[in-house]
Amino acid sequence: MYTNHKLIAFETIVIKEVRRFMRIWSQTMLPPVITISLYFVIFGNLVGSRIGEMGGYRYMEFIVPGLIMMAVIQNSYSNVVSSFFSQKFQRSVEELLVAPIPNYVILSGFVVGGMARGLCVGFIVTLVSLFFADLPLYSLSITVGVVLFTSLVFSLGGFINAVFANNFDDVSIIPTFVLTPLIYLGGVFYSIELLPPFWQLVSRLNPIFYMVNTFRYGILGTSDIDVAWAFAMLVLFAALLFGACIWLLRRGTGIRS
């Protein structure tokens, strides 16, 4: 009975989350697909043809994996941060807090909802990219594995952001001032070999750099980094963030007075 209850509650949250981003698809799914398609056209096709090769690949092939990752990261994060914050804002989060649902079930529900959107947009963007580039898909398991973990990590990040957010500005600050720069500097558009040694070192402090590179490795089969190490780091991040979220929920930070 109890186990089943938790499962039903979990499903309920996930379905509610998925229904939400599907209902407002013109705000949640369409913009990232259009933006990233424009990147394909402008950087990949127009500018890319002048650039030639990057990291041993056609520029288009080089940036496609990075752009797919960008879509996954941004959409996983923003789904959870906006959904959980808007539930806080409308106070409908109280429905969850009053109900007999363990915190980890609440968290998992939101996180899986965020991953669903991240992966959905990622998948559509991948389909679009097939018009522009041939993706060899070197290793399915590495590709899928890194996408899943990245999406998980950023969904959890979005949750923490939402817990601390007090207004709608707080929802966009981190994506704009932290996430976007880290993605752009994370080797989406260039190989870090182009950088002076010092900036190469700095780039290696950026977690997104490892995610993008591992994903690119999964598709193209080459990478600047050690893939096992990247996975270990992702698992560690996910575990730490999950722990932090549970701790915040237990304390009731931002949701119980």
Next chain:
Amino acid sequence: MTIAISVSKLEKVYASGVAALKGVSLEIEQGDFFALLGPNGAGKSTFIGILSTLVRRTGGDVRIFGRDVDTHLYQTKLDLGVVPQEINFSQFEKVADIVMTQAGYYGLPRKLAVHRAEKYLKQLGLWEKRDTRSRLLSGGMKRRMMIARALVHEPRLLILDEPTAGVDIELRRSMWDFLLDINSSGTTIVLTTHYLEEAEQLCRNIAIIDEGNIIENTSMKKLLLELDVHAYILDTEHDLDADLEHKEPGLVLRKVDSHSIEAVVSGGRDINSAIAVLDRLGIRILSMRNKANRLEQLFLSRLRESGNGSG
């Protein structure tokens, strides 16, 4: 007799420093229909917030059906249905979805959830509105939807924070019948209200809370018995003399304006004595009404005694 709610020395100091509850001890029996009264800011919603875990208490113990809320969180939450004072559902979702989602949160299998949602939406007169986005409901409908939502898992204890605020008179009465019905089928009900008539009509026991302290906790019957002061307003046919005033043991008459008199009757005397006096003075009465709900008077006098009443 099982105790549905038992709190002892309940305290809440908010982060802002406001002490909303200052050692509240209270027992509410299973099957009771209980009213929690008190002026704005007395601590009623804080009390309910603590029961529903949305507010973290800073002192004291809470037991629901004999179980400590800290050690039996799952079961105590399952026993509880709460209708909050403020609207707290998603404005963008449809009525039926909100109720169904709540059912899911409480672990109801889908078939049962569909059945319960239909049952309670019908009982609360919202079935026709099931596909309406909740933001488009009227204020009274929103309140009723929150009642349906709170009932969908059929809790043993239903707590309503001002359920009839903003509900029209006719609907309020049908809501009362509905609540009485649920109560008579075994659900313990606790409500807060500012309509004292509501408490008088519905509740067997009451507590009055003021500035975070319980200042009265008794049965409605006893409370009303304590009251033997009645005030009436009598409307007269003709203009009154400027200096009309009459005082005798148990009866005070006082002119209110040119066409009305206030009569305060106490000490076992009744309104007939007032009418007799006026008759002797040759004053004809056209109509008469209660000056205020008796409970309201008592309420105000208790608050005054506790040092908060504005009068």
